[in-house]
Amino acid sequence: MKPAMTTALCLAALLAGCNPSSDGMGPAQQAGKAVDDAGAKVQSAVQQQVVKANAAAERAREKAKEATAEARENLDRATAKVGEKVEQAGEKMQEAAR
Numbered sequence: 418m419k420p421a422m423t424t425a426l427c428l429a430a431l432l433a434g435c436n437p438s439s440d441g442m443g444p445a446q447q448a449g450k451a452v453d454d455a456g457a458k459v460q461s462a463v464q465q466q467v468v469k470a471n472a473a474a475e476r477a478r479e480k481a482k483e484a485t486a487e488a489r490e491n492l493d494r495a496t497a498k499v500g501e502k503v504e505q506a507g508e509k510m511q512e513a514a515r
Contacts, residue, residue, distance in 0.1 A: 442450065
């Protein structure tokens with residue numbers, strides 16, 4: 418009788434563990450859903466960070482373009498100023514040579 422009781426208890430425990438819960442999912446399905454939900458949360462968080470990183474990179478590219486344009490303008494102004502000074506020096510040399 419002992420083996421029959423043990424078998425009955427094991428069978429009852431197995432059936433209790435495999436019964437679907439109120440939402441119709443068994444324990445393995447619930448565990449799988451929890452893993453899937455966690456993966457979806459992580460994916461969403463990573464995607465948000467990627468979007469933020471892309472936006473920051475775009476802002477950095479725009480600032481680099483602006484800085485390059487400003488540097489070009491400053492270089493053009495400096496070149497013009499040097500040209501004026503060279504021209505003035507040339508005129509002074511010509512006047513001194515007369």
